[in-house]
Amino acid sequence: xxxxxxxxxxxxxxxxxxxxxxxxxxxxxxxxxxxxxxxxxxxxxxxxxxxxxxxxxxxxxxxxxxxxxxxxxxxxxxxxxxxxxxxxxxxxxxxxxxxxxxxxxxxxxxxxxxxxxxxxxxxxxxxxxxxxxxxxxxxxxxxxxxxxxxxxxxxxxxxxxxxxxxxxxxxxxxxxxxxxxxxxxxxxxxxxxxxxxxxxxxxxxxxxxxxxxxxxxxxxxxxxxxxxxxxxxxxxxxxxxxxxxxxxxxxxxxxxxxxxxxxxxxxxxxxxxxxxxxxxxxxxxxx
Amino acid sequence: xxxxxxxxxxxxxxxxxxxxxxxxxxxxxxxxxxxxxxxxxxxxxxxxxxxxxxxxxxxxxxxxxxxxxxxxxxxxxxxxxxxxxxxxxxxxxxxxxxxxxxxxxxxxxxxxxxxxxxxxxxxxxxxxxxxxxxxxxxxxxxxxxxxxxxxxxxxxxxxxxxxxxxxxxxxxxxxxxxxxxxxxxxxxxxxxxxxxx
Numbered sequence: 001x002x003x004x005x006x007x008x009x010x011x012x013x014x015x016x017x018x019x020x021x022x023x024x025x026x027x028x029x030x031x032x033x034x035x036x037x038x039x040x041x042x043x044x045x046x047x048x049x050x051x052x053x054x055x056x057x058x059x060x061x062x063x064x065x066x067x068x069x070x071x072x073x074x075x076x077x078x079x080x081x082x083x084x085x086x087x088x089x090x091x092x093x094x095x096x097x098x099x100x101x102x103x104x105x106x107x108x109x110x111x112x113x114x115x116x117x118x119x120x121x122x123x124x125x126x127x128x129x130x131x132x133x134x135x136x137x138x139x140x141x142x143x144x145x146x147x148x149x150x151x152x153x154x155x156x157x158x159x160x161x162x163x164x165x166x167x168x169x170x171x172x173x174x175x176x177x178x179x180x181x182x183x184x185x186x187x188x189x190x191x192x193x194x195x196x197x198x199x200x201x202x203x204x205x206x207x208x209x210x211x212x213x214x215x216x217x218x219x220x221x222x223x224x225x226x227x228x229x230x231x232x233x234x235x236x237x238x239x240x241x242x243x244x245x246x247x248x249x250x251x252x253x254x255x256x257x258x259x260x261x262x263x264x265x266x267x268x269x270x271x272x273x274x275x276x277x278x279x280x281x282x283x284x285x286x287x
Numbered sequence: 288x289x290x291x292x293x294x295x296x297x298x299x300x301x302x303x304x305x306x307x308x309x310x311x312x313x314x315x316x317x318x319x320x321x322x323x324x325x326x327x328x329x330x331x332x333x334x335x336x337x338x339x340x341x342x343x344x345x346x347x348x349x350x351x352x353x354x355x356x357x358x359x360x361x362x363x364x365x366x367x368x369x370x371x372x373x374x375x376x377x378x379x380x381x382x383x384x385x386x387x388x389x390x391x392x393x394x395x396x397x398x399x400x401x402x403x404x405x406x407x408x409x410x411x412x413x414x415x416x417x418x419x420x421x422x423x424x425x426x427x428x429x430x431x432x433x434x435x436x437x438x439x440x441x442x443x444x445x446x447x448x449x450x451x452x453x454x455x456x457x458x459x460x461x462x463x464x465x466x467x468x469x470x471x472x473x474x475x476x477x478x479x480x481x482x483x484x
């Protein structure tokens with residue numbers, strides 16, 4: 001009699017949950033454990049892997065955040081600059097429009113035409129000025145805007161008539177027969193109405209001074225075709241007259257029916273020469 | 288002292304013991320070190336014994352134990368919970384063991400296996416009928432395991448130590464189901480032969 005083990009049956013016993021009789025013996029074998037040294041090595045390596053995994057993620061987060069912040073900052077700066085440019089453009093436009101709305105009154109008197117012709121004559125300084133002032137035209141818009149703001153009162157002019165005030169080289173040139181440098185007188189702060197009216201003239205003069213000679217010539221030709229300078233220009237010119245001549249001009253304006261212009265001239269005259277006696281014909285106009 | 292520190296670490300790791308292996312591995316991949324400690328505590332013993340009995344050299348077992356966990360750590364972000372963690376870990380260990388075998392030893396010849404089966408067919412009168420002591424049973428099993436050809440030993444150990452079924456054995460070893468069954472049959476025959484010699 002022989003005991004033949006069936007390999008299939010033996011295999012089935014091994015694949016059972018208890019793994020058969022060999023399973024029982026196997027479970028009684030020494031249950032070796034990894035040494036603590038291996039535990040430390042494995043756990044340490046796993047912890048290092050996690051730390052090194054966190055570090056690059058933080059760096060990536062920082063890079064991403066930095067890039068986003070940079071983009072936002074750049075966009076903010078661009079927006080601010082754009083807004084500033086728009087405001088400056090609006091200011092330029094408003095100043096241009098303000099300049100263009102200066103009332104223009106036709107000149108009917110021959111004396112005026114004669115004076116305009118004198119005014120239109122280019123002086124040596126005004127022709128030379130564009131070249132000197134040309135670089136100023138290249139300045140940035142903010143600089144130009146600052147220059148176009150109401151200018152402070154010019155300093156008192158020296159007594160010598162050969163040194164005209166800088167802001168208005170042509171208009172401030174005193175007449176040879178005038179004892180007082182009228183244009184050199186500072187405008188009082190209260191003269192805002194007259195000064196603002198004159199401000200447009202000053203800006204035009206400054207712009208003309210800043211333009212090249214060819215442009216000045218062209219403008220001069222077109223100015224010759226123009227009917228008349230504005231009342232404010234005449235007013236500014238009258239300021240430079242001596243008191244008697246100015247009073248005569250005021251009387252003439254009143255006689256011509258240009259009552260409002262006469263009143264404005266008289267008001268400015270009274271501020272400039274408060275102690276000067278007025279003729280009777282003008283006393284009734286004195287406000 | 289070192290042992291105490293290691294055990295403290297493992298006790299701390301037991302806090303996440305209610306989670307499955309797969310959840311723990313995903314948590315570790317997300318940066319949870321406690322999850323890894325729990326996972327390590329669960330599998331360190333069975334993995335180490337599988338390696339020690341497969342390789343028979345403690346130094347080799349230590350080396351491949353460390354290497355197995357190192358590869359699991361490195362591959363944590365590629366791990367997908369569709370794969371059972373124990374199967375995945377044993378797959379890594381099995382591949383390392385097979386590589387080690389291929390570098391060190393030739394396979395057992397087919398003639399040896401045939402000789403073993405012929406001895407199993409021996410009549411009972413020729414079989415030892417004495418009852419072996421428990422100690423002798425363990426010693427013979429140990430010797431039988433050491434004498435098994437590598438592929439048979441590994442397959443047999445994966446079944447005995449890690450409790451893998453045929454499908455899991457096939458998945459871990461990369462062999463077909465019938466091949467796995469054949470290896471188990473040959474391993475059983477050799478072990479029986481050692482017991483009955």
